[in-house]
Amino acid sequence: MNFYPAVSASSAFPKDGMKNKDEVVNVMKAYAIENNFVLVTARSQVPILHLKCAKGGAYKTRRDGDEKAKRITQTCRVGCPYLLRFSFRKKEQKYYLLKSLHEKEKYHNHPLSPKELSTLHEGRMATVTKEDFIIAGQLFTENSKTIKIQDLLNDESAPGKMLASHIIDD
Ligand SMILES: [Zn+2]
Numbered sequence: 457m458n459f460y461p462a463v464s465a466s467s468a469f470p471k472d473g474m475k476n477k478d479e480v481v482n483v484m485k486a487y488a489i490e491n492n493f494v495l496v497t498a499r500s501q502v503p504i505l506h507l508k509c510a511k512g513g514a515y516k517t518r519r520d521g522d523e524k525a526k527r528i529t530q531t532c533r534v535g536c537p538y539l540l541r542f543s544f545r546k547k548e549q550k551y552y553l554l555k556s557l558h559e560k561e562k563y564h565n566h567p568l569s570p571k572e573l574s575t576l577h578e579g580r581m582a583t584v585t586k587e588d589f590i591i592a593g594q595l596f597t598e599n600s601k602t603i604k605i606q607d608l609l610n611d612e613s614a615p616g617k618m619l620a621s622h623i624i625d626d
Pocket of ligand 1: 512
């Protein structure tokens with residue numbers, strides 16, 4: 457079995473902790489997506505907060521059920537051992553990232569790539585959002601070009617006015 461290390465979670469999590477559990481989850485989910493995997497809550501019962509790879513959990517071979525359900529279970533869950541442990545310290549009223557209890561918790565047992573990410577629903581959604589950002593960015597650039605041309609058109613003294621309107625009509 458191959459193991460794939462993930463970029464250290466401590467690089468994404470503030471050393472001085474975080475107050476809000478949802479904030480911890482959101483920050484770490486964003487970190488995971490950036491590194492081509494999906495994190496889900498495994499345990500959440502104060503003071504414990506465990507986040508695991510969405511490909512974690514039992515590798516089930518279903519004898520019952522239809523072929524499609526069987527295939528989904530097999531592609532999504534490969535028993536990935538990756539796990540992040542957080543603990544809520546009462547004294548500071550904050551969540552802190554704990555050191556891994558087992559070495560294997562730092563590793564994924566599947567490659568981390570955009571292709572792998574797209575096999576998970578949540579990963580697909582995040583990828584779509586990423587693309588939306590890029591498209592929105594392109595639209596913004598297009599818009600600013602148009603604005604520049606319009607500025608030229610509005611400027612009576614601007615040379616090449618006819619040329620500019622021609623570009624717009626095109
Ligand atoms: Zn994993």
